[in-house]
Amino acid sequence: MAVYLDYNASSPVDERVLERMIEVYRLHFGNADSRTHVFGTDAKEIVSTSRKSIASILGVDSTDLFFTSGSTESNNMAILGLLEYAQTSERNHFITTAIEHKSVLETMKFLQSHGCTVDFVAPDASGRIKANQILDLVTDKTLLVSVMHVNSETGIIQPIEEIGDALAGTSTYFHIDATQGFGKLNDSLRCTKYDMMSLTAHKLGGPQGIGALILKRGRNYKRPPVKPLMYGGQQERGYRPGTTPVALVAGFALAAELCDKEASEHLSACAKIKESFLSAVSELDYAINGDPQYCLPSTINISFKGVDAEGIFLATKDDYAFSNGSACNSGSHAPSYVLEAMGLPESRINEAIRISWNHNTKADFQELVKYINSIS
Structure with a gap:
């Protein structure tokens, strides 16, 4: 069987997390919003405890954390949820980067089609945005700055702490897509000033289909003026209606707890x-x-000179499972928009592969080396 090396796309569920989810599915199957019996009360307590656990890891109030289906939904809520306010307040300027996940980029383009102005900031070949590239664009009409913590294709960490410090106390809201950073760089997230943050479980040994959006109360004890995208229930205090997936929530919380507790050990193993x-x-x-x-x-994003990435995937598929970028773009053979934004030449982009792993990965890379040597 091929060695799995696509953890930035999704990680296997930690066995401890899986056991916890099975326990909840078997024994705690009530609807968390059923108020008339003990099964509902039991499920509600699991959700409440899980919410408090994740919030505690990030040092935020548990009432500011709202469960979603994942970071894509959270990103849409944070950005698209501001559209009405942007249109009525005339503060309709948004700033993001050209290397964000498609759930940010496409949502920003939607705002443009509805009268908003959006600046897309590109990095240089380092893959890292300079804070001043963002901050120099901020005006009194800037409603939101949205920057990812860690790029999913390159693994490059962005200067969110510097941006957050500069925006703190201003009227501009700061949103962080922490999809790739949460569970790995929690100390950085705890030290960063922000208003909204998107999280997901399936990048850190948790289940697919569950994530969260943090909406902090800051200015005058008010949250950012985000409107819900869906209606039909009062779950998540009206921000996100629908039956709460109790087992997924419990799995998310345990995965987050384990990663936070074991982060140093995990990062050391990954470095090796x-x-x-x-x-x-x-x-x-x-x-x-x-x-x-x-x-x-x-994570590593690497180009082998003269070796097309698609050829590597085909030739080594029995030995390794990796990709050439974000899973949101994997159905297309189009060049990586992230590497294009970095200004890399087309030949290097076509040669690029992304390899990502976790602390438990056991991999011998000799077959990859043999293949590349055979065609060099």
Whole structure:
């Protein structure tokens, strides 16, 4: 069986998390909003405890954390939910980066089609936005700045702390897509000033289909003026109607707890795997895409000179499972928009593969090296 090396797309569920979810499915199957019997009360308590646990990890009030289906929904809520306010207040300027997840980029383009102005800031070849590129664009009409914590394709960490410090106390809201950073760089998230943050469970050993949006109360104890995208129930205090998936919530909370507790150990193990990979390919002709000093130890985006990425996928599919970018774009053979935004040449982009792993990954990269040597 191929070694799984696509953790930035989705991670396997931690066995401890799976056991907890099975327990909830078997024994705590009530609807968390059923108020007339003990089964509902029991489920509601699990949701409440889980909410408090995740909020505690990030140092936020539990009433500011709202469960969603994942970061894509959370990103849409944070951005699209501001459209009505933007149109009525005339503060209709938004700033983001050209390397965001499609759930941010496409939502921003939707805002443009409805009269808003959006600046898309591109990085240089390092893959890292400079804070001043964002801050120099802020005016009194800027309603929102949205920047991801860690890029999913390159693993490059963005300067969210610097941006957050500069925007704190201003009238501009700051949203962070922490999809790839939560569970790995929690200390950074705890130290960053922000108004909204998107989270998901399935990147950190939790289940697919559950995430969260943090809406902090800041200015005059009010949350950002986000309107719900759906209607039909009062779950999540009206922001996100629908039956709460109790088992998924419990799994999310446990995955977050485990990652927070074991983060140092996990990052150290991931760094050793990266060292092993770089040692294996050391004799090959390659270029790393993105500045390594700002890269997660669990990710590498690399181009092997003269070797088309699609060819690597086909030739090594029995040995390795990896990708050339974000899963939201994997159905297309179009070049990576992230690497294009970094200004890399087309040939290097076509040669790029993204490899991502976790602390438990066991991988021998010799088959990859053999294949590349065979066609070099």
